[in-house]
Amino acid sequence: MGTQVLGGDRALARWMYETMVLIRRFEEAAERLFYAGRIHGTMHLYIGQEAVAVGVCAALEPSDYITSTHRGHGHAIAKGQDVNRMMAELMGKVSGYCRGKGGSMHIADIEVGNLGANGIVAGSLGIACGAALALKMQERAQVVVAFFGDGAVHEGDFHEALNLAAIWRLPVVFVCENNQYGMSAPVERMLGNPRIHEHAHAYGIPGLRVDGCDVLAVYEAARQAVDRARQGEGPTLVEAVTYRYRGHSRSDAQRYRTREEVERWKARDPIPAFRRHLEAHGFEAKELDALEADVMQRIDAAVRYAEESPEPDAADLLADVYAE
Ligand SMILES: Cc1ncc(C[n+]2csc(CCOP(=O)(O)OP(=O)(O)O)c2C)c(N)n1
Numbered sequence: 001m002g003t004q005v006l007g008g009d010r011a012l013a014r015w016m017y018e019t020m021v022l023i024r025r026f027e028e029a030a031e032r033l034f035y036a037g038r039i040h041g042t043m044h045l046y047i048g049q050e051a052v053a054v055g056v057c058a059a060l061e062p063s064d065y066i067t068s069t070h071r072g073h074g075h076a077i078a079k080g081q082d083v084n085r086m087m088a089e090l091m092g093k094v095s096g097y098c099r100g101k102g103g104s105m106h107i108a109d110i111e112v113g114n115l116g117a118n119g120i121v122a123g124s125l126g127i128a129c130g131a132a133l134a135l136k137m138q139e140r141a142q143v144v145v146a147f148f149g150d151g152a153v154h155e156g157d158f159h160e161a162l163n164l165a166a167i168w169r170l171p172v173v174f175v176c177e178n179n180q181y182g183m184s185a186p187v188e189r190m191l192g193n194p195r196i197h198e199h200a201h202a203y204g205i206p207g208l209r210v211d212g213c214d215v216l217a218v219y220e221a222a223r224q225a226v227d228r229a230r231q232g233e234g235p236t237l238v239e240a241v242t243y244r245y246r247g248h249s250r251s252d253a254q255r256y257r258t259r260e261e262v263e264r265w266k267a268r269d270p271i272p273a274f275r276r277h278l279e280a281h282g283f284e285a286k287e288l289d290a291l292e293a294d295v296m297q298r299i300d301a302a303v304r305y306a307e308e309s310p311e312p313d314a315a316d317l318l319a320d321v322y323a324e
Pocket of ligand 1: 071148149181183
């Protein structure tokens, strides 16, 4: 039986499933290490939102760029970053992306086009506009995606970025991951118009709303928006409706939501849903099982790599704080 998923692009469908599973297993391992006291500071898990990072990054070329958020592990993995170096960074090891000095919220890799995660809500939008302006001035055909949460829509930066990108027709795609909450604040209580994609209309640009639990739907919307940006037609706001299964960060008692609500969203988990879709379109269960086992081995290897890597030298504490 042949596959009709993604018009028969079996390799892309496989990559999407593999990458969603890789993100999930990476974060489950990070969560275990955190509880075991092996990761310090805080951490914001992306579990539940994997279809957004993967659907969007599947629509990008390797030379395109992304900017990310405090919940950025999924974006980094979907853009092709190395899970060994990511895990080492979380554990504060010298083999990590920032030589162990950045941690969970500061993972970047210019080589694969991730201009960086950062902990400033709405920080990703302005950085994306700056990069997109540079690309436009240099007449390069690349695109920048800014990932951000619903909480960023309350910030002035969101509005300034959409306006500038619109009037300058920047090659940027704004991807809002509406996971329903900014910390403990539900989106309906924080926004006069909680239909976030409609905010695009105020700036004269298209706004799309998509099911963020459906990786193929996210991919289709992202493709439209990326094509538009690449053709010089300017920005699009994509709102992906999704949910985070874990708390805001590792210190969240989650009193603002019910267990029933979480269970309702978990019933729509994007990973088993896509697996069912693949199996209905010609993928064999044993092929997907093997793929999952391989992902688990890569994660186990990443944890070993991080554990066996040396701690940074105290003498390097102040190195790389400023660019020379
Ligand atoms: C400018 C700014 N204001 C406040 C904070 C504190 N803060 C950190 S994360 C967060 C909530 C972000 O919610 P959202 O943007 O929806 O992203 P999510 O955590 O849901 O992925 C807040 C208020 C911050 N880091 N930066």
